[in-house]
Amino acid sequence: MKATATANANIALVKYWGKRSSDRILPQNGSISMTCDGMATKTTVEFSEQPEHTVMINDEEFKKDEKDIHGHIDRICRMAGIRKHAKVVSESNFPVAAGLASSASGFAALTVATCAAAGLKLSPRELSILTRQGSGSACRSIFGGFVEWHRGQRDDGSDSYAEEIKDKNHWPEFRMIATIVESKKKPVSSRGGMAQTVATCPYYKDWLATVDEDLKNMKEAIEERDFEKVGGIAEFNALKMHATMITTKPSIIYWIPATMEIIHAVRQMREEEIQAYFTMDAGPNVKVLCQERDVKEISMQLAELEGVANTILCKPGDGAKIVSEHLF
Amino acid sequence: MKATATANANIALVKYWGKRSSDRILPQNGSISMTCDGMATKTTVEFSEQPEHTVMINDEEFKKDEKDIHGHIDRICRMAGIRKHAKVVSESNFPVAAGLASSASGFAALTVATCAAAGLKLSPRELSILTRQGSGSACRSIFGGFVEWHRGQRDDGSDSYAEEIKDKNHWPEFRMIATIVESKKKPVSSRGGMAQTVATCPYYKDWLATVDEDLKNMKEAIEERDFEKVGGIAEFNALKMHATMITTKPSIIYWIPATMEIIHAVRQMREEEIQAYFTMDAGPNVKVLCQERDVKEISMQLAELEGVANTILCKPGDGAKIVSEHLF
Numbered sequence: 001m002k003a004t005a006t007a008n009a010n011i012a013l014v015k016y017w018g019k020r021s022s023d024r025i026l027p028q029n030g031s032i033s034m035t036c037d038g039m040a041t042k043t044t045v046e047f048s049e050q051p052e053h054t055v056m057i058n059d060e061e062f063k064k065d066e067k068d069i070h071g072h073i074d075r076i077c078r079m080a081g082i083r084k085h086a087k088v089v090s091e092s093n094f095p096v097a098a099g100l101a102s103s104a105s106g107f108a109a110l111t112v113a114t115c116a117a118a119g120l121k122l123s124p125r126e127l128s129i130l131t132r133q134g135s136g137s138a139c140r141s142i143f144g145g146f147v148e149w150h151r152g153q154r155d156d157g158s159d160s161y162a163e164e165i166k167d168k169n170h171w172p173e174f175r176m177i178a179t180i181v182e183s184k185k186k187p188v189s190s191r192g193g194m195a196q197t198v199a200t201c202p203y204y205k206d207w208l209a210t211v212d213e214d215l216k217n218m219k220e221a222i223e224e225r226d227f228e229k230v231g232g233i234a235e236f237n238a239l240k241m242h243a244t245m246i247t248t249k250p251s252i253i254y255w256i257p258a259t260m261e262i263i264h265a266v267r268q269m270r271e272e273e274i275q276a277y278f279t280m281d282a283g284p285n286v287k288v289l290c291q292e293r294d295v296k297e298i299s300m301q302l303a304e305l306e307g308v309a310n311t312i313l314c315k316p317g318d319g320a321k322i323v324s325e326h327l328f
Numbered sequence: 329m330k331a332t333a334t335a336n337a338n339i340a341l342v343k344y345w346g347k348r349s350s351d352r353i354l355p356q357n358g359s360i361s362m363t364c365d366g367m368a369t370k371t372t373v374e375f376s377e378q379p380e381h382t383v384m385i386n387d388e389e390f391k392k393d394e395k396d397i398h399g400h401i402d403r404i405c406r407m408a409g410i411r412k413h414a415k416v417v418s419e420s421n422f423p424v425a426a427g428l429a430s431s432a433s434g435f436a437a438l439t440v441a442t443c444a445a446a447g448l449k450l451s452p453r454e455l456s457i458l459t460r461q462g463s464g465s466a467c468r469s470i471f472g473g474f475v476e477w478h479r480g481q482r483d484d485g486s487d488s489y490a491e492e493i494k495d496k497n498h499w500p501e502f503r504m505i506a507t508i509v510e511s512k513k514k515p516v517s518s519r520g521g522m523a524q525t526v527a528t529c530p531y532y533k534d535w536l537a538t539v540d541e542d543l544k545n546m547k548e549a550i551e552e553r554d555f556e557k558v559g560g561i562a563e564f565n566a567l568k569m570h571a572t573m574i575t576t577k578p579s580i581i582y583w584i585p586a587t588m589e590i591i592h593a594v595r596q597m598r599e600e601e602i603q604a605y606f607t608m609d610a611g612p613n614v615k616v617l618c619q620e621r622d623v624k625e626i627s628m629q630l631a632e633l634e635g636v637a638n639t640i641l642c643k644p645g646d647g648a649k650i651v652s653e654h655l656f
Contacts, residue, residue: 203531203571204536239579240503243531243571251567256592257585258633302637308584 001084002117007141007320009039009100011176011287013234013279015241016137016149016215017190017207018198024159025136029211030151030197032218033140034176037317040152041092041105045073045113046307047084055088056153057106062088067103067191072134073114082116086293088114094312100178107131108320116322124319128161144319145170148215148220156296165222174227175295177288180310181258191281193245193252197222200249200275207244211237231277231289238279245282254283258307262286265305329412330374331444335436335469337367337428339504339615341562342542343569343605344465345518345535346526353464354488356526357539358479360546361468362504369433373401373441375412383416385434390416393521395431400462401442407458408446408647416442418432419490422640428506435459436648444650452557452647456489472496472647474550475542493550498644502555503623505616508631508638509586518610521573521580528577535572539565548605550621559605559617566607573610582611590614593633602626 010033018028053073055062055154063067073086074266084287089109111131115122124142130147132139140147140162152160188196214237221229245252262278266288269276276298277289290298295313302308338361346356383390383403388399401414416438419592420430439459450458452470460467460477468475468490480488491603516524524531542565549557573580590606594616597604604626605617622643630636 055529129560202534202568206530206534236575236577236579239574240530243575246574247564247568249564251564253588253591253595254585257588259586260581260585263581267581269563 001117002044002326003113003322004042004044004324005109005112005116005320005322006040006042007105007112008317009036009094009102010034010104010140010147011036011100011103011279012137012281013230014211014218014237014303015281016165016202017241019136021157022195023154024134024157026157026257027136027149027151029208030215031137031140031149032165032215032222033137033147033149034174035141035144035147035317035319036100036176036314039094039100039105039312039314039317041090041102042323043090043106043109043113043225045110045117046087046119047082048087052086053086053088054097055090057090058092059280067135069110069134072107072110075133076118076120076130080115080120082118085116086114094117095180103135104138107135108141111138112142112320113323116325125161127162127320128163129157132157132160134235142320143282145316148219149251149266153222161245161257164319165219167222171222171225172315173292174316175290175292176314177290177295177299178312178314179262179286179288179308180312181256181284181286182260182309183256183284185289187254187283188252193248195250196250201244201247203247207240210240212233222273225277231275234276234279252281256284257307259284259286260286261305261307262302265301269298269301273303329376330372330446330654331441332370332372333440333444333650334368334370335433335440335650337422337430337433338362338468338475338575338647339364339428339607340467340609341464342539342546342565343609345569345572346522346532347464349483350487350523352485353460354485355477355515356575357462358543359465359541360469360493360550361465361475361477362502363472363475363647364428364504364642366420367428367433367640367642367645369418369430369437370651371416371418371434371437371441374415374646375445375446376411376415378415381414381416383418383514385418386420395463397462398577400435400438401571402441402456403461404439404446404448405643408443408448409463409570410446414442414445423508432469435463436469438462439466440470440648440650453489453491455648456491458478458487458490460485460517460549468632470648473644476547481519487594493547493645495553496549499553500643501620502644503618503620504642505618505627505630506640506642507590507614507616507636509583509584509590509612509635510637511612515582515611516580521610524580525572525576528592529572529575531575532572535568538568548565555619559603562607562617563605570608580610584612586633587612587614588636589633589638590616590630590633593629597626599631
């Protein structure tokens with residue numbers, strides 16, 4: 001009744017922004033991500049006779065917020081027919097400030113570990129569907145390399161799952177450099193922000209109308225290992241998403257001075273024939289997509305920018321896995 | 329055959345971005361602006377026997393670029409049946425770096441002075457239509473206070489003119505503080521930029537679909553002198569316009585670090601109950617809309633921002649006028 005699992009964070013190349021059902025966390029559109037090697041959360045779940053679930057994240061007791069970790073554990077307990085309570089201990093090896101969606105690696109590792117501890121044998125697709133119900137984009141972290149999360153059509157969510165894009169050995173030259181910028185303010189949460197966007201943004205329907213083409217082109221580009229095509233689609237897709245945030249009422253503006261500094265620096269790099277593209281999520285940090293051969297030059301240029309406190313480098317990584325299981 | 333005219337710059341509260349005809353400079357949508365008191369261009373036009381038009385702007389000879397000043401003078405000469413050439417001397421009393429559309433005050437003053445020197449008597453509406461053919465937003469600078477430029481429907485442009493919004497004595501408490509920020513790069517010209525947006529931006533049709541409501545609400549807000557309503561509509565309209573720029577292919581990103589600094593500062597001011605709103609045009613500068621009573625506090629806070637080099641204050645000003653005429 002005890003198991004440990006790890007899962008990597010993921011960074012979307014075609015973004016998820018907006019739910020069609022918040023109950024089951026069903027997205028308005030499909031998305032594609034890269035699973036980030038070494039940006040891992042390791043979670044141990046043990047079922048015992050304690051009176052309620054307890055959750056420790058990075059040595060701090062988890063306080064209930066809009067992320068319903070307890071409810072997610074309950075969901076798995078119901079599936080497994082377990083009436084005990086879980087003791088969860090979770091550690092991430094990357095700073096939350098990296099804007100790397102620790103909830104993605106966290107919910108993926110939690111789901112895999114809880115299922116294992118509960119003796120629940122699920123296929124990767126089933127695990128992905130289950131993980132999705134805890135935190136949408138976490139369903140992509142079940143898989144390694146480049147991953148597509150299908151929007152699905154059904155109301156019960158049974159066709160809204162992630163799967164790997166065919167890509168033997170995960171494009172070894174592909175890199176992502178996450179910049180960490182100084183920011184004083186806690187930004188709007190993505191969960192709250194995307195609901196506002198769906199409800200109020202005048203451009204949202206055209207965001208949706210153009211995502212399917214982005215998905216199709218991105219899949220092709222990954223399969224062809226066409227870096228410039230991947231970068232160009234990812235960058236424009238991120239700008240389109242941020243444009244819907246900016247035109248949400250009230251406006252959600254995640255960009256800060258450092259964000260603009262990095263954006264313009266990356267565009268300048270391309271003018272100098274360095275293949276670098278940016279993407280951004282629900283926060284001020286910018287992630288720079290590049291290839292191994294350019295990492296040194298790009299990292300050096302990013303480090304020179306005033307607003308950049310730190311950078312983290314990663315490449316396509318593995319999907320979630322069980323690292324130990326003790327069923328007794 | 330000599331006349332001098334002045335015209336003030338104007339700043340749009342509901343933006344013009346995109347032409348339906350570049351020949352006659354007909355806009356995709358209507359717009360509303362405030363004419364800026366004291367941000368004036370003074371232009372003297374004299375017809376003589378010289379072999380071609382000569383144009384001096386701020387003591388420098390004008391070099392032909394995409395703004396076709398010579399063609400605009402020819403247009404007026406044809407209307408007036410004049411075969412002489414114009415000597416044009418033009419001075420603006422505000423820095424071009426203010427991002428205050430010197431072409432608006434410039435083309436308005438040029439049109440009024442050239443018509444006067446040519447002995448061409450036109451109504452303000454006719455002057456506005458004529459000015460529009462030189463530089464679109466300049467047609468608003470013919471009028472004072474708050475001005476609406478009607479989109480019009482006709483292909484010949486005869487119903488695409490500006491006119492004053494009923495507002496006796498021009499809302500004396502209304503203020504605009506233009507920040508001047510440091511910027512190294514010359515941004516994309518608005519003429520080139522808007523054509524790219526119309527051609528490539530996936531959100532452009534929804535920009536158009538929402539502008540009419542902004543126009544209606546803005547007119548009401550100005551007539552009611554409801555400052556918060558004016559500010560709220562203006563700010564969101566500017567964000568919607570910039571969102572279309574950001575999602576143009578290739579992306580047009582006018583915002584720089586200082587832009588974000590000011591945007592967030594203005595939003596923060598509102599959290600502290602100071603009524604301040606921002607608007608932005610085709611450049612990195614931010615214009616802050618406020619009322620007389622808050623100018624001191626807002627100016628002080630803006631001056632403390634790292635990226636702000638200077639600020640310029642103005643209030644609603646008069647329309648274009650002839651200051652001297654010598655017909656001999």
